[in-house]
Amino acid sequence: MRIAATICRYLLGIAFAFFGSNGLFQFIPVDPKQLPTGLGGEFAHALNTSHYQHVVASLMVLAALLLIINRFVPLALTILGPILFNILLFHISFGVPGIAMGLIFTVLWAVVVARVWPAFSALVKPSGQS
Numbered sequence: 001m002r003i004a005a006t007i008c009r010y011l012l013g014i015a016f017a018f019f020g021s022n023g024l025f026q027f028i029p030v031d032p033k034q035l036p037t038g039l040g041g042e043f044a045h046a047l048n049t050s051h052y053q054h055v056v057a058s059l060m061v062l063a064a065l066l067l068i069i070n071r072f073v074p075l076a077l078t079i080l081g082p083i084l085f086n087i088l089l090f091h092i093s094f095g096v097p098g099i100a101m102g103l104i105f106t107v108l109w110a111v112v113v114a115r116v117w118p119a120f121s122a123l124v125k126p127s128g129q130s
Contacts, residue, residue: 023057
């Protein structure tokens with residue numbers, strides 16, 4: 001399990017470093033035909049024009065670097081959890097194709113969380129227990 005979690009941690013770190021950097025510097029060309037349409041497209045446009053996406057991309061890069069250097073891994077996973085949730089929610093809510101990559105990254109995230117579970121176990125204890 002330790003080797004699998006290490007591999008998942010590196011894959012997650014590399015993927016989020018790459019896609020987060022692309023969110024900041026946009027080095028992958030975008031084909032206008034592949035952009036979401038309808039409400040999903042309007043939402044994506046609002047995120048880009050408000051520069052909210054730059055904040056999210058910066059957090060992705062920060063968390064990715066923490067995963068790659070193996071420092072503050074629980075913090076990195078805490079940062080990436082809501083980002084992954086929103087990726088999945090975007091695809092489900094707006095019916096935008098391409099949810100497979102989000103699901104794969106969520107599985108990688110869950111494997112790494114399982115490895116560092118003691119860091120998160122206090123969050124799920126009933127109140128009054130120490």
